[in-house]
Amino acid sequence: MTKLKKKESNRLYKGDIIIHNAEQWKRIEGKYDVVKGSISMYGCTGLTSVTFPDKVNGYIYMYGCMGLTSVTFPDKVNGSISMNGCMGLTSVTFPDKVSGSISMDERCSEELLAMDHKNIIYQISGVQFSKPLFDSVRKGILTVQEVFVLKNMEQRRVAYERMDKTKMAALKPVVVDEAADSMGGPLSIVSFDVDGFKEPFLYLRCICPSTGREYYLETRQKTCAAAIAVSFGLDKVTFEKEW
Amino acid sequence: MANKATAATEIPHGYRHGDLALIRIEKLPEGLTGDESKTLLTGSHGHPHTYDVGDFYPHVEGNCVIGYFVARGTTLYHPEHGDEIKGSDMRPAVIADGVYELRRQVEQTLAEMKPVID
Numbered sequence: 001m002t003k004l005k006k007k008e009s010n011r012l013y014k015g016d017i018i019i020h021n022a023e024q025w026k027r028i029e030g031k032y033d034v035v036k037g038s039i040s041m042y043g044c045t046g047l048t049s050v051t052f053p054d055k056v057n058g059y060i061y062m063y064g065c066m067g068l069t070s071v072t073f074p075d076k077v078n079g080s081i082s083m084n085g086c087m088g089l090t091s092v093t094f095p096d097k098v099s100g101s102i103s104m105d106e107r108c109s110e111e112l113l114a115m116d117h118k119n120i121i122y123q124i125s126g127v128q129f130s131k132p133l134f135d136s137v138r139k140g141i142l143t144v145q146e147v148f149v150l151k152n153m154e155q156r157r158v159a160y161e162r163m164d165k166t167k168m169a170a171l172k173p174v175v176v177d178e179a180a181d182s183m184g185g186p187l188s189i190v191s192f193d194v195d196g197f198k199e200p201f202l203y204l205r206c207i208c209p210s211t212g213r214e215y216y217l218e219t220r221q222k223t224c225a226a227a228i229a230v231s232f233g234l235d236k237v238t239f240e241k242e243w
Numbered sequence: 244m245a246n247k248a249t250a251a252t253e254i255p256h257g258y259r260h261g262d263l264a265l266i267r268i269e270k271l272p273e274g275l276t277g278d279e280s281k282t283l284l285t286g287s288h289g290h291p292h293t294y295d296v297g298d299f300y301p302h303v304e305g306n307c308v309i310g311y312f313v314a315r316g317t318t319l320y321h322p323e324h325g326d327e328i329k330g331s332d333m334r335p336a337v338i339a340d341g342v343y344e345l346r347r348q349v350e351q352t353l354a355e356m357k358p359v360i361d
Contacts, residue, residue: 151352153350182259208261208323208324210261210323210324210325210327210334211323211324217348217350218350218351218352219350219351220351220352221351227351230351231348231349231350231351232264232266232307232346232347232348232349233305233306233307233308233346233349234255234266234307234346236254236255237254237255237256237257237264237266238254238255238256239256239257239258239259239264240256240257240258240339241258241259241336242258242259242260243258243259243260243261243319243321243324243325243326243334243336
């Protein structure tokens with residue numbers, strides 16, 4: 001009994017496991033029954049098959065493991081599962097019990113994306129979408145009008161990034177004002193009509209100084225300065241620094 | 244639109260940290276209760292705006308004000324907003340000592356005001 005306990009103890013790993021290549025994974029695969037921690041696999045392109053421990057108390061994160069064709073998940077995962085860029089994986093059996101979400105991104109195979117599970121969420125560039133919107137964005141079938149009426153600003157940003165920019169001509173955007181933010185980044189107010197709306201839409205176009213992401217922030221203001229101030233509930237504002 | 248920030252200058256000023264603005268004010272409003280949380284604001288994607296040193300007073304007023312903050316040698320941290328440090332997952336942003344009103348960014352739409360999702 002003592003030996004069994006010792007054996008069980010030896011097959012328990014406490015801590016997070018981070019894997020960067022197939023060789024690292026092969027050294028530990030099958031060594032543990034239980035992992036009390038998370039398992040993260042980054043860019044293990046040479047890995048074709050993975051069998052996880054029976055139980056994982058943490059998240060399982062597979063990022064850019066493009067060569068994977070077979071994954072055996074634990075029976076129980078006390079955490080979330082992320083499968084980003086698993087383009088070679090066409091079928092998996094999800095755990096019986098998974099406490100968090102199962103996320104997939106647009107680089108996963110069509111077969112994987114077609115699988116059904118109540119915990120599945122769909123992400124593009126880390127932004128969550130409903131399945132129909134996810135499919136519309138990744139396949140580029142949204143019209144420019146549909147992109148700009150998306151209520152969630154991050155979804156709008158990602159959809160705009162993925163959109164064929166020649167579609168913008170359909171809106172006939174008019175630049176109402178141009179300026180620079182405190183870091184010298186370009187700002188502008190653009191106006192355009194969207195079918196079904198009587199008033200034109202106005203957006204503050206800005207670039208995040210930290211990430212370089214381009215945002216269209218809806219506004220009713222016609223100057224950049226007013227649009228920034230009002231977005232923070234102020235009449236006027238200046239920033240010493242913006243990140 | 245109400246401007247509750249009583250800045251020392253005519254035009255409120257401070258810092259913008261993604262969808263969070265720290266607007267300088269002269270002193271803390273009365274009746275606030277401090278909070279030991281190190282998270283000033285968390286976006287819907289789970290990216291928290293955190294800090295190392297200072298006093299945080301959560302207090303929601305209207306669409307934008309989410310609280311107050313007293314900075315003393317404070318550095319803000321966020322995975323995306325801040326100065327890039329090679330090899331680090333977090334980006335630091337150093338702010339000057341002082342009292343700040345915390346405001347989150349909103350969009351002004353045809354129909355409503357809603358929080359910016361960042």
